[in-house]
Amino acid sequence: MSRILGLDIGLKRIGVAVSDPFGVTATPLEFILNxxxxxxxxxxxxxxxxxxxxxIGLPLTLKGEEGEQARYTKEFVENLKNHIPQDIEIIFVDERFTSSLAEKTLLQTKKKNKKEKIDSLSAVFILQTYLDRLSFSNEATNYSY
Incomplete structure (x- = not known):
C-alpha cells in the first residue's frame, strides 16, 4: 500500500511526516535540511x-492571504515537481497555527532539541489534518440514512 508524505517547508529545515499504509495516522520523521x-x-x-x-503546508496569513513564506513554499513546490515522479500528487493544506501548536505540544514534554522537532511535528499536524478530512469525507459519503 502507498503512503502519504507530509512536508512543512522552511528556509533552513523541512519537517517530515508520513502516514501509515491505511492513511489513518501521521508519524513524524527526522527533518531534512533545505x-x-x-x-x-x-x-x-x-x-x-x-x-x-x-x-504540503501552505502558510497563509491570519487573513487567509498568501504572504512571503507562502510564495516561497509555492516556488519550492514548483522546483520539487521537476525532481519527483510525475504521478505523485501534491496537495496544499492551510498550515496556520501548526507551528505554534507544535511549540505548545513540545513545551509540555521534556525532550531535547525542541526547535528541531517542531518542524516535523508541524508536518504531522499538516498531514493529520488532511488525513482527518479524507476520513471524514469518506464517512460522510458512505453514511446512509
Missing part, C-alpha cells in the same frame, strides 16, 4: 515509503 540535496532526500523518502501523494 540544502542542495533536498530534492534527492525527498525522492529517497518517496521510494522508501512508497509515497503516492505529498501534502
Amino acid at each position: 540544502d542542495e540535496k533536498v530534492f534527492e532526500k525527498i525522492n529517497d523518502l518517496i521510494k522508501n515509503y512508497k509515497i503516492s501523494k505529498i501534502v
Whole structure:
C-alpha cells in the first residue's frame, strides 16, 4: 500500500511526516535540511515509503492571504515537481497555527532539541489534518440514512 508524505517547508529545515499504509495516522520523521540535496532526500523518502501523494503546508496569513513564506513554499513546490515522479500528487493544506501548536505540544514534554522537532511535528499536524478530512469525507459519503 502507498503512503502519504507530509512536508512543512522552511528556509533552513523541512519537517517530515508520513502516514501509515491505511492513511489513518501521521508519524513524524527526522527533518531534512533545505540544502542542495533536498530534492534527492525527498525522492529517497518517496521510494522508501512508497509515497503516492505529498501534502504540503501552505502558510497563509491570519487573513487567509498568501504572504512571503507562502510564495516561497509555492516556488519550492514548483522546483520539487521537476525532481519527483510525475504521478505523485501534491496537495496544499492551510498550515496556520501548526507551528505554534507544535511549540505548545513540545513545551509540555521534556525532550531535547525542541526547535528541531517542531518542524516535523508541524508536518504531522499538516498531514493529520488532511488525513482527518479524507476520513471524514469518506464517512460522510458512505453514511446512509
